């Protein structure tokens with residue numbers, strides 16, 4: 242396929258100063274160096290982690306600003322640098338695997354690039370989380386292996402697979418064996434991640450799902466996507482979960498809020514020998530100690546997922562296993578959509594279409 246002509250500037254949603262809302266800016270289109278691939282972005286999902294980036298991480302991690310946000314990216318291959326042209330096809334439709342690693346350490350060798358030993362020391366960061374991401378018309382990708390074929394899926398519907406589905410799928414892998422027909426899974430936060438987590442648990446295990454959220458419209462979404470119970474996330478929910486679980490608590494708790502309020506409740510809802518997955522980056526802290534958490538309770542803080550797991554969730558999506566709730570907006574609306582996300586108004590995942 243012939244290269245399509247590329248203009249010299251593009252629109253991008255950029256964080257300019259920590260603690261402020263991002264802005265729509267006109268910036269140069271990057272050109273791929275040796276080994277890099279240029280994507281024309283077809284969809285960019287907005288994650289609540291971007292709010293944490295604006296509020297804390299950009300400053301704490303010393304991000305070079307301005308920086309284009311967006312770590313859930315889908316696009317079309319439009320150009321490639323030396324050394325990589327034989328590995329990609331112009332016009333190829335792809336999803337971008339986000340947690341980049343060195344590719345050489347033991348974690349990467351096992352597929353756990355999300356836990357690469359060398360990434361931090363070598364300045365290898367995900368797009369949109371320390372370097373320019375996908376909330377733009379074009380984006381650079383550093384390695385061909387980060388491009389996962391879209392396989393005929395609609396990019397707008399599929400882009401949440403790269404994080405909102407991949408992250409709960411990864412968390413479910415280490416807890417799945419505890420979710421049998423007599424088990425319960427508690428899901429805190431029925432947002433972008435949580436509404437997909439409910440569907441993954443229901444599809445991949447016979448366990449019953451108890452969803453908790455602070456907002457009624459998110460609880461309604463939980464019921465729509467298959468939760469067996471939907472409860473207001475407040476202190477009274479502890480007794481309600483205990484009642485449902487024969488006084489014992491849930492085998493597995495997934496917290497997709499990670500705020501102090503949900504963490505305080507999650508500690509009381511996990512069963513003896515249960516798993517407590519704190520996925521949300523809401524700034525809450527868990528207190529762990531003898532007599533503080535249930536006996537032999539495992540506490541996990543999972544981060545994103547592996548490249549192999551992204552192939553898995555794409556395969557599940559192709560089979561129609563998920564009902565991904567997506568709100569679609571033009572790229573120009575980025576700043577306002579982030580404000581909606583911060584205010585808890587987004588239902589499912591908000592996706593920008595350049």
Ligand code: NAD
Nearest residue numbers: 289290430431432433434454459474498502521522544545
């Ligand atoms: P979202 O804004 O789409 O959803 C968050 C949901 O949590 C909302 O429905 C909100 O009403 C609900 N909520 C808020 N407080 C609550 C409480 N006390 N109890 C129960 N529910 C509550 O966010 P998202 O994009 O789905 O992300 C969820 C969290 O996961 C964020 O903190 C995000 O930063 C984090 N995250 C972590 C990883 C990881 O790898 N660990 C990856 C992606 C996102």
Ligand code: ZN
Nearest residue numbers: 288289290404
């Ligand atoms: Zn994210």
